[in-house]
Amino acid sequence: MLAAERRTHLLDLLARTGKVVAKDVAAELGISEDSVRRDLRDLAAEGLCQRVYGGALPASPAVVDYDARRELGTDGKRKVAAVAAGLVRPGGSVILDGGTTALAVARALPAELTCTVITHSPTIATALIEHPRAELFLLGGRVFKHSAVTCGAAAVEAAQNVSADLCLLGVTGVHPDAGLTTADADEAAMKRALAARAAETYILASSEKIGTASPYRVLPWEKVTGLITDAGPHDATVDRLGALGVEVLAAR
Known part of the structure; x- marks a missing residue:
């Protein structure tokens, strides 16, 4: 051959x-x-x-630059964002990761919702500037331009001084064996730091990320509360995750 x-x-x-x-x-x-x-x-x-x-x-298609990712799986991201926004309770606090799905979550938060949003993404903070009832905390550090977020030692240290009810975390790869992965080591470390500061962590994953992997592991499945995805009900990866005991919230 x-x-x-x-x-x-x-x-x-x-x-x-x-x-x-x-x-x-x-x-x-x-x-x-x-x-x-x-x-x-x-x-x-x-x-x-x-x-x-x-x-x-399979390699994740979600490792391209930020502008390209904005055009990837837009309908799926909107569906995932709608479910994720519904998890933010009135008066509650949420750590909102960076990325295009998290940006969709920020835009999906109801205008009447009183909440506290902690983020390391200037893009997320900008999107919520006009939100009438959302209090904003922006975590500083070195800006990783590929994902429009801060990361590195200063950002991780800043994250260690906050806490929240909920963390909504984006990844580029979701796989039963490889776990939750992303394309940059510093970004993976920052995501772990954010998840560690919340009582519950849900993963935001539109269908193009399901069943794929990236180079750097973010978290094992036992460290997250659940997965929000628009992948179909008979998706083989989703079935395997359910068999592993992962809570899957369907976004359809």
Whole structure:
């Protein structure tokens, strides 16, 4: 089998089963594991898969720059945001992550809702400036322009001095095995710091992120309260998460 044919086979396997196990593919095709790993390395370099120990998982499409992400899965983000906004109780406090889904949440908060919003995203803060009843706390630090958020040591330290009833956290990858992932190590650390300061943490994940993975782990499933997604009721990944005991809030 030619290299191009092998790579097509690997991509088809990723699409059908949601993962590639290098040793299984090597045995199936009668080639060495090194050949499979080289193919996966090439596919990962093109952004077509996320390499993990022993093989690969589908790569998240949500690792492109902020402007491009604003055009990705807009209907799904709106549905997820509507459910997430409903979790913010009158008089309550919420830590709102950065990103395009979180921005949709900010815009979905009812004008009559009295609440406190803590965020490390200047974009989120700007969106809520005109909200008549939302009190805003903006956490400072180095600005990570890719996601329009602050991160780094100063931002993590600032996060350690706040607390909230609820954290609404965005990720780029949601996978039963890889857990919750994102594309930047500092951003992953900041997300962990934010989640640690809330009584409950829900993950915001429109359907294009379901079943995919990014390089850096944010949280294991046991550290979150639940997942909000517009993925269909018969989605294989959602079914697996339910079997693991993850609370899934359907956004449809």
